[in-house]
Amino acid sequence: MTYKRDYGYQPGVGILNEQNVLYIENRNGNSDAKAFQLDTLERMFQHLKDNNISRIDKFRADAASYQYDVVKLVRKTLHAFISGQETVMWKNILP
Numbered sequence: 001m002t003y004k005r006d007y008g009y010q011p012g013v014g015i016l017n018e019q020n021v022l023y024i025e026n027r028n029g030n031s032d033a034k035a036f037q038l039d040t041l042e043r044m045f046q047h048l049k050d051n052n053i054s055r056i057d058k059f060r061a062d063a064a065s066y067q068y069d070v071v072k073l074v075r076k077t078l079h080a081f082i083s084g085q086e087t088v089m090w091k092n093i094l095p
Contacts, residue, residue, distance in 0.1 A: 012040035014048075023047055033064035038073060041065070045077050 010033045014023035023044040027036060048056065056078040
């Protein structure tokens, strides 16, 4: 179910600078955006590490990633975690 209460497909996608797709993971067609966030992010971070991308400075996610275990993983993995609500505030601070 999408945020508009409609059926839709929501894959796990990692994007760099809103332009380059770094990671895509298919999901069950009945999975909502918050389902499997921890598993998807663990696999994505490991994939980046396996490809010698060890430094991740910033991570932005929507409300689907606002889960205790996900926040804990992201804080352990990188320097800054920015939720969708904070984007406007950080837009003028971050390069």
